[in-house]
Each structure stands twice: as structure tokens, then as C-alpha cells.
Amino acid sequence: MWCPKMAGSLILLCGWGIPAAGASGVSLPAQGAQYESLIGAIRQEGLNRSHIAEDLRYLADVIGPRLTGTPAMDRANEWAADKMRAYGLSEVRLEEWYFGRGWEELAYSGRMTAPFVKPLIGRSVAWAGSTGGPEAGPALFLDTGELGEDDPLAEQVRGAWVLLDPAERDRPFYENDMPLRWTDEEVLRRSVEVPRTPEEALAEEQRFRREFASRRRLAGLGARGVLRRSRFRESLGWLESILGEEIPPEVLEVGGVEPLPQVLLADADYALVYRNLRAGVPVTLEFDLRTRLLEQDPLSYNTIGELPGTDLADEVVMIGAHLDSWHGGTGALDDGAGSVVAMEAMRILAAVGARPRRTIRVGLWSGEEPERLTHRGLFGSYAYAKAHADELERMMVYFNLDQGTGRIRGIWEQENAPAARVIAEIMAPLSDLGVVGMKPGFYVGSDDITFAEAGVPAFSFVQDPMEWGRFHTEMDTFDGASIDDLKQAAVVVAVTAYGLAMREGRLP
Numbered sequence: 001m002w003c004p005k006m007a008g009s010l011i012l013l014c015g016w017g018i019p020a021a022g023a024s025g026v027s028l029p030a031q032g033a034q035y036e037s038l039i040g041a042i043r044q045e046g047l048n049r050s051h052i053a054e055d056l057r058y059l060a061d062v063i064g065p066r067l068t069g070t071p072a073m074d075r076a077n078e079w080a081a082d083k084m085r086a087y088g089l090s091e092v093r094l095e096e097w098y099f100g101r102g103w104e105e106l107a108y109s110g111r112m113t114a115p116f117v118k119p120l121i122g123r124s125v126a127w128a129g130s131t132g133g134p135e136a137g138p139a140l141f142l143d144t145g146e147l148g149e150d151d152p153l154a155e156q157v158r159g160a161w162v163l164l165d166p167a168e169r170d171r172p173f174y175e176n177d178m179p180l181r182w183t184d185e186e187v188l189r190r191s192v193e194v195p196r197t198p199e200e201a202l203a204e205e206q207r208f209r210r211e212f213a214s215r216r217r218l219a220g221l222g223a224r225g226v227l228r229r230s231r232f233r234e235s236l237g238w239l240e241s242i243l244g245e246e247i248p249p250e251v252l253e254v255g256g257v258e259p260l261p262q263v264l265l266a267d268a269d270y271a272l273v274y275r276n277l278r279a280g281v282p283v284t285l286e287f288d289l290r291t292r293l294l295e296q297d298p299l300s301y302n303t304i305g306e307l308p309g310t311d312l313a314d315e316v317v318m319i320g321a322h323l324d325s326w327h328g329g330t331g332a333l334d335d336g337a338g339s340v341v342a343m344e345a346m347r348i349l350a351a352v353g354a355r356p357r358r359t360i361r362v363g364l365w366s367g368e369e370p371e372r373l374t375h376r377g378l379f380g381s382y383a384y385a386k387a388h389a390d391e392l393e394r395m396m397v398y399f400n401l402d403q404g405t406g407r408i409r410g411i412w413e414q415e416n417a418p419a420a421r422v423i424a425e426i427m428a429p430l431s432d433l434g435v436v437g438m439k440p441g442f443y444v445g446s447d448d449i450t451f452a453e454a455g456v457p458a459f460s461f462v463q464d465p466m467e468w469g470r471f472h473t474e475m476d477t478f479d480g481a482s483i484d485d486l487k488q489a490a491v492v493v494a495v496t497a498y499g500l501a502m503r504e505g506r507l508p
């Protein structure tokens with residue numbers, strides 16, 4: 001027996017009679033038969049009437065890549081808001097924040113013309129500059145990227161395409177060594193990852209500054225542009241969108257500096273040019289790069305919606321994911337997947353007529369990816385936390401989804417075992433769907449950092465790694481999405497958020 005969609009209805013339950021499958025041995029929170037039958041309804045709705053495939057395909061294949069500050073990102077914000085309204089959420093809105101200049105890549109072509117002719121696989125780095133049509137010049141490798149004042153190399157830089165990265169190999173590359181799925185034992189094993197120390201963050205910032213300064217110097221010396229080696233995934237044709245470098249504030253600001261053209265070449269193509277240069281063989285390259293800085297609207301937006309609470313409505317359980325992406329692929333996995341799972345979890349809860357005691361809110365952030373010297377991305381969630389600072393005290397928990405397409409296997413402890421254990425208990429009835437429990441250790445996450453820094457208990461789910469290698473590459477496309485895994489994830493998120501929203505008392 002199925003109870004049809006009752007979003008906004010006053011009817012609490014209509015007797016589904018669907019057993020909460022998967023007795024796990026871990027006791028359910030004492031929430032009674034009504035609670036259990038709602039969990040059953042969430043499973044049915046999420047596994048049998050999912051909108052995941054349709055929503056993710058539209059976001060990735062029709063809206064496409066969503067760099068912060070672009071019209072595509074704005075379209076994604078509007079689309080997500082329309083979906084949330086159609087799914088029966090309340091208080092659906094776009095909240096603006098100041099970002100700066102957006103950037104689009106319009107065309108790329110690149111080839112080697114000597115010692116033989118070969119088209120080169122590559123793309124512009126995000127926020128890099130254009131050429132004025134096809135520009136040919138010699139390839140030049142600079143050991144450090146830093147030139148002394150009267151370095152004899154300075155003369156050679158004029159008109160050259162400059163390679164900055166060494167490309168020696170100690171072994172050929174064969175296989176990504178990430179496991180596809182965690183075993184149950186791996187989920188429960190302590191992770192040794194530790195968050196970056198402030199000293200490490202400072203050292204990295206200083207390195208970014210040096211590298212940016214040396215690229216500015218190359219521009220001043222008349223270099224045509226800079227070539228970088230794409231190493232994130234070493235297979236031919238897997239290109240990073242960016243090298244984990246900051247976007248200089250001078251480039252982001254409206255009216256700021258024009259950036260130097262900067263190309264990422266597929267590892268094998270880059271290494272071919274590099275080996276020839278090291279062997280003293282002259283190499284000539286030609287690139288035609290068209291990119292565009294967008295100045296019309298320096299604002300960016302987060303899309304927010306919620307399922308209102310009842311007697312504890314001013315306490316909030318929040319789910320978040322970032323809707324923005326890099327430009328190489330279509331951002332289907334990073335983080336279209338998390339965004340669609342968050343939306344789907346909300347849709348499921350509305351569809352089964354859930355009436356949580358606490359408000360369950362969803363935030364789809366922009367500005368997670370672009371890094372600036374002042375902050376490592378996370379700009380959208382940071383703007384939200386700042387604008388809503390007086391409400392954060394009443395935020396019971398924040399859950400972040402930014403790990404791609406794998407099903408959820410548990411919850412990261414995040415140095416808050418008492419709270420994580422409560423969350424793991426709420427997830428326990430889903431053990432038949434692959435949920436194992438609490439993973440000891442710390443996950444260095446994304447927008448959850450914003451909320452953790454603001455004092456909100458913030459968690460990421462443990463997900464099977466699957467295709468993490470596609471993140472930030474042109475292979476971040478819908479093809480990499482495992483729809484069944486994402487259906488499971490939406491059910492787990494919906495049950496977890498609902499369980500916490502119904503809980504007696506807040507998290508320890």
C-alpha cells in the first residue's frame with residue numbers, strides 16, 4: 001500500500017505497512033512504529049521512483065560545466081530552485097554573494113609543428129588568457145620558472161611557449177590505485193589523514209604567490225604563454241581543469257589584469273615535447289586559445305530550500321553540496337552527484353509527507369572550487385555562514401556531499417565520536433544497502449569545513465571511491481555516474497536527516 005505524494009499535507013501517516021528492511025543488530029533510536037514505517041516509505045520512494053538519473057543528466061548534459069561567476073552557474077541555481085519548488089520545498093530562494101569575474105573557455109586548438117606535426121591534447125587552465133588567433137613559437141623549458149634579473153634565458157622567453165614542469169618518469173604509468181569500493185573492514189578502519197596545519201597552509205600560499213609572480217614575469221618578458229603538465233590522472237587525455245593553484249585576486253577583480261595564456265597538456269603530449277627539448281631537439285608549437293572574462297555580474301548565488309519543522313522548527317538539520325564545477329568536463333560527479341543526491345533526499349522526504357520536528361534545509365553552494373590566496377574555495381558556503389551567523393547556534397548538524405558517485409558506507413568520525421556514533425545508529429537500519437557504520441579518523445572535506453569552523457557539528461559521509469580520478473578532469477561526465485549508488489545515497493541521506501530531525505535532544 002502506497003501513500004501518494006503529500007508535500008505540505010497535514011496527514012502524517014497513512015499506514016504503508018512496509019517493513020523497515022535490514023535488521024542490523026544495532027538498536028533503532030526509540031522513535032516507534034510510525035518512524036519505522038516512514039523509513040520504509042523513504043526506501044520505497046528513493047529506490048523505486050528516483051529522479052536522480054533525470055536530474056543529473058539534465059544538470060550535466062544540458063546545463064553543462066558550471067564555473068562560479070558564469071551564466072551556466074546562474075542557470076543551474078535557477079534550475080535547482082525550480083526543481084525544489086516542484087518537489088514541494090518551502091522558502092526556496094537564491095542568496096547572492098560577491099565573487100568577481102567569471103571565466104569561460106570558448107575554443108582550444110594546439111599542435112606541434114616541429115620536429116613533426118601532431119595535434120596536442122590540451123585545454124586552457126581556468127581563468128587563463130587568450131591568444132590573438134593561432135600563435136606559433138619555439139618551446140622552451142625553464143627549470144624553475146623563476147628567472148634571475150640578467151638571466152641569459154630572458155632573451156629566449158620572448159615569443160616562446162614556456163614549459164614549467166619537469167616530466168621525468170621513474171616508471172611507466174598503468175593503473176589508478178584507488179579501490180573501486182571499500183570492504184566493510186576498510187570502512188571501519190581508522191583513516192590516517194590529518195587536516196592541514198596553518199604552517200602548511202601558509203607555505204602553500206607562499207608557493208602560489210611565487211609561482212604567480214614568476215608567470216607575471218614571463219608575461220613581461222613577452223612569453224606567448226605557459227604550458228603545464230596534467231598529472232592528476234596520468235593517462236593520456238585526462239586533463240585537469242586547474243592545477244590546484246589559486247586564481248590570483250588581480251585576475252578575479254572586475255577591471256583586473258589580463259592573465260597570460262596557460263595550457264594544460266595531456267601528460268603524454270607534454271612529455272614528448274619535454275623529452276625533445278632535453279635532448280636538444282628544437283620544438284615549435286602553435287596554439288589558438290580563446291577564453292573570456294565575464295564582468296557583467298560579479299555576484300554569485302547559492303540555492304536554498306527547506307522542509308519546515310514542527311515543534312522545533314528553529315533548529316536546523318542542514319544538507320549541502322556544491323553546484324559549481326570546473327570547466328573540463330560537465331561537473332557530473334564533482335559535485336553534480338552530491339547536489340542531485342541532496343535535492344533527491346529532500347524530494348523523497350516531501351513525497352512521503354515527512355513532518356520533521358526540526359527544519360531540514362538544503363544548501364547548494366557556488367564558489368566551492370575556485371581558490372584564491374585568501375581562502376581555499378568554499379566561498380558560497382562561507383558567505384552563507386556569514387549571512388546567517390546568528391542562526392548557526394541552532395544548527396544541529398551539517399552534512400556535506402562531495403565525494404562523487406559511490407554509495408554511502410557510513411559516517412566519518414571527524415574527531416567527534418559521540419555525535420558520529422549517534423548518526424551511525426540512525427543509519428544502522430540501512431545496513432542491507434551497504435551502510436557499515438562510523439569510520440574513525442578525519443576526512444578533509446569541502447564545504448563542511450565552513451560549518452565546522454563556525455562551531456556546527458559537521459560531517460561527511462563515507463562513500464565508495466569509484467571514479468575519484470575523474471574529479472577536476474574533462475572525464476567528469478555523466479558516463480562516470482553510477483545511478484544505483486546515487487539512489488542509495490539519497491535514501492541514506494533522507495533517513496539520516498529525518499532521524500536527526502526527529503531525535504530527542506541535540507547531538508552530544
Ligand SMILES: [Zn+2]
Pocket residue numbers: 322334335368402446
Ligand atoms: Zn567537489
